[in-house]
Structures are given as C-alpha cells and as structure tokens.
Amino acid sequence: MTLAPAEALTVAGRRVRYRVSGDGPPVVLLHGIGRTLDDFADQHHGLARDHRVVSVDLPGHGGSAPLDVPHTLPTLASAVTDALDAVGVTGPAHLVGNSLGGALAMRLAVDDPSRAASLVLVNSAGFGREVTFALRLLALPFARLLLRPHPAIARRTERAIFHDPAYVTEARIATALAAAREPHAARVMLEVVRSLGTWRGVRPQWRAELLDAVAALDLPTLVVWGERDLVLPVRHLTNARTRFPQARTHLFPDTGHMPQIEQAADFEALVRRFWSETGGAAAG
Structure with missing residues (x-):
C-alpha cells in the first residue's frame, strides 16, 4: 500500500489541501503551527491499513488557503470541522494532534463532543506557559522580519524540531520553505501566535478554559512527549x-x-x- 497523494477541494469557497486513505474507524491527523500534513505522512500510511485516515493542511498552511477572519484556535477548529464534513467524516473520530494540532484537537472535542472518540495529544500546546524563544519573539512588533523565507532559517527551524539531525532532510527543508513562501504565511503565523501568547509565553486564560472543558468530557486520552523537545519542554507532560x-x-x-x-x-x-485497550468508539 502506497501513500495516497494529497488532493484539494473547495470548502466554503476556500481551497483545502487534504489526504484521505483507508477504510474503518475514522482518524483525523492535525499538524502544528507553520507546518503541513506531511508531518503525519508515516502515521497516515500506517494507520490507513485499517482506518479511514484524514490529514488536512490547516487554513493558511501548506496548500490550504487562509481564512477571511483572523486565525485563532476557534476559527481553525471551525474550518477543520467544515473540511471533515466535506469528506464525509461527521461522527466520532480519533483526533490526533501535534503541537498546535493537539490544542486544536482538544478545541474540536470541546466544541462538538459528538465528533471525538478519543484524543492523542503529541507534544501538545496547552499544558504550560513555556515555549521556544523563537515563537515568543513573534509576539513583538518587528516579528515579520523574522519570518522571511530563507534556507538557513528553514534549516535552523527543522534542526530545533528534531533531536536526531538525520531527520533534517533536504526534502523537509524544501517543504518548509515552500510553505513559508506563500504570500499569506507570515500573516497567518503571526495571527495564530499572537492569539495564543505574548513574548512572555503562552497565555494562561485559554489554556485553563480549554483544559477544564476537556477534563469534563472524560474522553479516552493519550498524551505523548519527546524527552528532548526544544519547542514545548518535557515538563509540560507532568x-x-x-x-x-x-x-x-x-x-x-x-x-x-x-x-x-x-x-x-x-x-x-x-x-x-491505546485505541485497542480503551475501546474508543469511533464510527466505522
């Protein structure tokens, strides 16, 4: 089985890049800020053996067009919901999110619990104030200058994401550069970062509200972390x-x-x- 190519569809007049593969209980894979659905290519391919797997580029990321409203956690969640409706995933799904995608998975579950069978939160935003200095800088007035697409910046960013430098491949650097060169990329990045944090770190208000609401849902939840994370520190797992x-x-x-x-x-x-042992009731 080969990885299905990414496709595009129009949702509410806006282009959305997505990938759908396989049959079975639905799984939704959500990437992080400034990233693309390619971050979940391995998992998409593997899980599609017996699940219906949906990966999407978030609005204003990769091959998906930006929104006409500011990019915040609620507006991103609403747009993902519309995309899931468009590909026929309307019932409970296993929601898997990395970084910003983890907070987005939680937001989706809170906004419409009927769509969530379980949560897998991977180095997820939302569990602490601390975040890499590079993202905190984006809250400052001169931040747009830091988002110029340049090979050296893309390489440095990829190097901060992976502990093993072997994963900092030319293909990943090229993907990051292509995403950064989209004319709306800097605006979208700044809107998301500034809605979630300041130069001091991640805002506590939205984190507290979201975590309280997720806890009240009592969903099967798995939280995963990488010990050497330089973006969101491992103490957030505690x-x-x-x-x-x-x-x-x-x-x-x-x-x-x-x-x-x-x-x-x-x-x-x-x-x-985790899914097998907790019996998350995703609809087939």
Missing part, C-alpha cells in the same frame, strides 16, 4: 498528568518535538494499543 489524571501518558527518550516522525513505528504501535 502538567498534563496533573490536569488529566485519568489519561495515559508516554515519554519517548532521545526524541524531539515530533515523536510521530522520529519514533514512527513505536508511535503507531503505542497509539494502536
């Missing part, structure tokens, strides 16, 4: 255990911000075991 005491957690040693890539096979096995 915070997640405190806020979601019933959740399962897993720490990957010698792993950066994207365990789904650096530990692809073990990550897939972990997620499959």
Whole structure:
C-alpha cells in the first residue's frame, strides 16, 4: 500500500489541501503551527491499513488557503470541522494532534463532543506557559522580519524540531520553505501566535478554559512527549498528568518535538494499543 497523494477541494469557497486513505474507524491527523500534513505522512500510511485516515493542511498552511477572519484556535477548529464534513467524516473520530494540532484537537472535542472518540495529544500546546524563544519573539512588533523565507532559517527551524539531525532532510527543508513562501504565511503565523501568547509565553486564560472543558468530557486520552523537545519542554507532560489524571501518558527518550516522525513505528504501535485497550468508539 502506497501513500495516497494529497488532493484539494473547495470548502466554503476556500481551497483545502487534504489526504484521505483507508477504510474503518475514522482518524483525523492535525499538524502544528507553520507546518503541513506531511508531518503525519508515516502515521497516515500506517494507520490507513485499517482506518479511514484524514490529514488536512490547516487554513493558511501548506496548500490550504487562509481564512477571511483572523486565525485563532476557534476559527481553525471551525474550518477543520467544515473540511471533515466535506469528506464525509461527521461522527466520532480519533483526533490526533501535534503541537498546535493537539490544542486544536482538544478545541474540536470541546466544541462538538459528538465528533471525538478519543484524543492523542503529541507534544501538545496547552499544558504550560513555556515555549521556544523563537515563537515568543513573534509576539513583538518587528516579528515579520523574522519570518522571511530563507534556507538557513528553514534549516535552523527543522534542526530545533528534531533531536536526531538525520531527520533534517533536504526534502523537509524544501517543504518548509515552500510553505513559508506563500504570500499569506507570515500573516497567518503571526495571527495564530499572537492569539495564543505574548513574548512572555503562552497565555494562561485559554489554556485553563480549554483544559477544564476537556477534563469534563472524560474522553479516552493519550498524551505523548519527546524527552528532548526544544519547542514545548518535557515538563509540560507532568502538567498534563496533573490536569488529566485519568489519561495515559508516554515519554519517548532521545526524541524531539515530533515523536510521530522520529519514533514512527513505536508511535503507531503505542497509539494502536491505546485505541485497542480503551475501546474508543469511533464510527466505522
């Protein structure tokens, strides 16, 4: 089985890049800020053996057009919901999100609990104030100058994401550069960053509200972290255990911000075991 190519469809007059593969209980894969659905290519391919897997480029990311309203967690969640409706995923799905995508998965579950069978939160935003200095700088007035697409900047960003430099490939750098060169990319990045944080770090208000609401849902939840994450520090996993005491957690040693890539096979096995043992009721 080969990885299905990404396609595009029009949702509410806006282009959305997506990939759908497989049959079975639905799984939705959500990437992080400034990234694309390619961050979940390995998981998409593996899980599609017996699930219907949907990956999307978030609005204003990769091949998806930006929104006509400011890009915030609620507006991103609404747009993803519209995209899921367009590809026929309207019932409960396993929501899997990395970084910003983790916070987005939680937002989707809170906004419409009928769409969530379980949560897999991968180095997820929302569990602490601390975030990489590079993102905090984007809250400052001169931030747009920091978002100029340049190979050296793209390489440095990729190097911060992965603990193992072997994953900083020319293909990943090229993908990051292509996304950064979209005319709307800097505006979208700044809107998202500034809606979620300041130069001091991630705002506490939206985090507290979201985590309280997710805890009240009592969904099967797995929180995964990479021990060497330079973007969102591993101490956030401790915070997640405190806020979601019933959740399962897993720490990957010698792993950066994207365990789904650096530990692809073990990550897939972990997620499959979690779904099997918790019986998350995704609709077939």
